[in-house]
Amino acid sequence: MRILLSNDDGIFAPGLQVLHDALQPLGHDLIVVAPESEQSAASHAITISEPLRVRPYQGNHGLSGYAVRGTPADCVKLALSVLLGKPPDLVISGVNQGPNTGISVIYSGTVAAAAEGTLNRIPSMAISLDAFDNPCWESCGAITRKLVDYIEHQGLPHGVLLNVNIPNLAPEKINGFAVTTAARSRFIEIFHKRTRPRGGAYYWLDGELQITGKQAGTDVEALSRDYVSLSPLQFDITALAAMDSLRGFQDEVIPGPDR
Amino acid sequence: MRILLSNDDGIFAPGLQVLHDALQPLGHDLIVVAPESEQSAASHAITISEPLRVRPYQGNHGLSGYAVRGTPADCVKLALSVLLGKPPDLVISGVNQGPNTGISVIYSGTVAAAAEGTLNRIPSMAISLDAFDNPCWESCGAITRKLVDYIEHQGLPHGVLLNVNIPNLAPEKINGFAVTTAARSRFIEIFHKRTRPRGGAYYWLDGELQITGKQAGTDVEALSRDYVSLSPLQFDITALAAMDSLRGFQDEVIPGPDR
Numbered sequence: 001m002r003i004l005l006s007n008d009d010g011i012f013a014p015g016l017q018v019l020h021d022a023l024q025p026l027g028h029d030l031i032v033v034a035p036e037s038e039q040s041a042a043s044h045a046i047t048i049s050e051p052l053r054v055r056p057y058q059g060n061h062g063l064s065g066y067a068v069r070g071t072p073a074d075c076v077k078l079a080l081s082v083l084l085g086k087p088p089d090l091v092i093s094g095v096n097q098g099p100n101t102g103i104s105v106i107y108s109g110t111v112a113a114a115a116e117g118t119l120n121r122i123p124s125m126a127i128s129l130d131a132f133d134n135p136c137w138e139s140c141g142a143i144t145r146k147l148v149d150y151i152e153h154q155g156l157p158h159g160v161l162l163n164v165n166i167p168n169l170a171p172e173k174i175n176g177f178a179v180t181t182a183a184r185s186r187f188i189e190i191f192h193k194r195t196r197p198r199g200g201a202y203y204w205l206d207g208e209l210q211i212t213g214k215q216a217g218t219d220v221e222a223l224s225r226d227y228v229s230l231s232p233l234q235f236d237i238t239a240l241a242a243m244d245s246l247r248g249f250q251d252e253v254i255p256g257p258d259r
Numbered sequence: 260m261r262i263l264l265s266n267d268d269g270i271f272a273p274g275l276q277v278l279h280d281a282l283q284p285l286g287h288d289l290i291v292v293a294p295e296s297e298q299s300a301a302s303h304a305i306t307i308s309e310p311l312r313v314r315p316y317q318g319n320h321g322l323s324g325y326a327v328r329g330t331p332a333d334c335v336k337l338a339l340s341v342l343l344g345k346p347p348d349l350v351i352s353g354v355n356q357g358p359n360t361g362i363s364v365i366y367s368g369t370v371a372a373a374a375e376g377t378l379n380r381i382p383s384m385a386i387s388l389d390a391f392d393n394p395c396w397e398s399c400g401a402i403t404r405k406l407v408d409y410i411e412h413q414g415l416p417h418g419v420l421l422n423v424n425i426p427n428l429a430p431e432k433i434n435g436f437a438v439t440t441a442a443r444s445r446f447i448e449i450f451h452k453r454t455r456p457r458g459g460a461y462y463w464l465d466g467e468l469q470i471t472g473k474q475a476g477t478d479v480e481a482l483s484r485d486y487v488s489l490s491p492l493q494f495d496i497t498a499l500a501a502m503d504s505l506r507g508f509q510d511e512v513i514p515g516p517d518r
Contacts, residue, residue, distance in 0.1 A: 043303035242491035
């Protein structure tokens with residue numbers, strides 16, 4: 001398969017090399033298009049008020065492709081429109097250092113890069129490791145190979161992105177795979193206030209995921225039980241169930257500017 | 260009502276002043292927390308590798324609040340956690356110069372700012388004007404007042420953001436309000452390649468929305484028929500219908516690192 005690899009941790013990130021090194025021995029045709037610097041929490045941001053600088057890049061063990069001064073979504077858009085001659089068979093984004101579970105999926109650049117594949121009708125997955133520190137990459141390569149084999153033979157449902165979260169454990173300590181929902185959750189922000197030496201406040205954004213719905217069957221629960229979490233995601237965000245409650249507004253008249 | 264105003268066009272944008280000037284005469288308690296510079300297409304990006312600089316800001320006609328060196332989502336998070344003493348009754352983001360319809364809703368900083376309100380259980384709406392150039396702001400104020408009055412008395416369904424798109428027409432030329440879905444669509448990218456004077460390629464991202472589903476009942480159709488589009492949006496993106504098709508994977512075993 002022709003596989004496009006990207007991420008949000010940047011083209012030098014070890015998780016990207018993990019993807020490459022796992023898939024290259026299987027004879028897949030791999031190309032990397034990734035941000036030249038870290039773009040964590042970039043979400044689906046795209047760069048429209050500045051141009052995108054692109055440079056050829058060579059990493060270790062034959063990893064090659066392009067570094068882009070832009071966001072993860074920029075990278076995949078540019079890859080699909082310009083840099084790759086023909087569309088890839090698969091887009092993989094990751095392996096992110098840190099989980100992308102619950103509401104994190106809407107802030108994640110890792111998920112957004114894969115979403116660009118999904119929106120362009122290419123099977124796509126985002127892979128994240130449940131560790132900010134002391135990552136144990138050992139399991140990620142083997143699980144990536146297994147998932148790629150599955151997608152090669154079974155495909156993915158149309159319009160669906162596979163969001164994968166891997167426990168930070170050696171393979172023999174992982175209990176299996178669980179198909180999950182993204183946990184209903186929100187971030188509880190913690191802002192650290194500091195003062196500049198010459199005066200003026202600034203704030204560091206920090207926060208914690210708070211589960212607001214049930215935990216059973218979610219990505220957060222799967223990781224807590226040492227399972228690999230597989231969540232199907234889609235990007236049609238209309239709240240269909242809420243449409244009827246707004247219909248009354250259709251009887252309202254447009255007010256004049258001075259009413 | 261206590262109303263938090265934000266946007267993605269930046270604190271100097273005319274659309275923000277339009278919101279303020281429309282609502283201030285009604286006696287609402289208004290506070291602005293907006294990006295100090297334009298953040299169009301910032302999506303739900305949040306700033307985690309740099310701190311957020313915050314400065315008090317005074318605009319025209321009594322508009323006051325804070326300018327933040329960050330994204331729209333940063334602004335609303337900071338407002339809700341730190342800058343506002345108590346939570347607002349309503350968050351309004353806009354008025355954006357340019358529509359936010361179809362798949363644009365996932366790239367929009369305007370929608371993301373309102374989404375931070377929704378995710379924090381505060382009624383929230385995003386308002387956009389269907390014009391990049393020659394904006395006719397005349398209708399926006401009157402329609403905003405009408406929507407605020409509706410939300411004050413009827414509220415919004417839990418977890419639902421109201422995404423409003425206004426035709427760029429005088430009030431008497433607008434046909435009414437339509438409750439719509441976000442059109443299934445994608446961007447067809449057009450990258451403009453240029454070369455730096457000292458060599459090296461760069462690209463400008465441009466593109467057009469392509470409708471991929473039916474047009475009837477969508478936000479795009481409503482604008483084309485000179486109606487104000489009201490779309491309810493939600494942020495739980497699990498593809499529930501696709502879960503069964505992946506269940507077979509739960510029978511797979513975790514491969515060892517060398518398998």
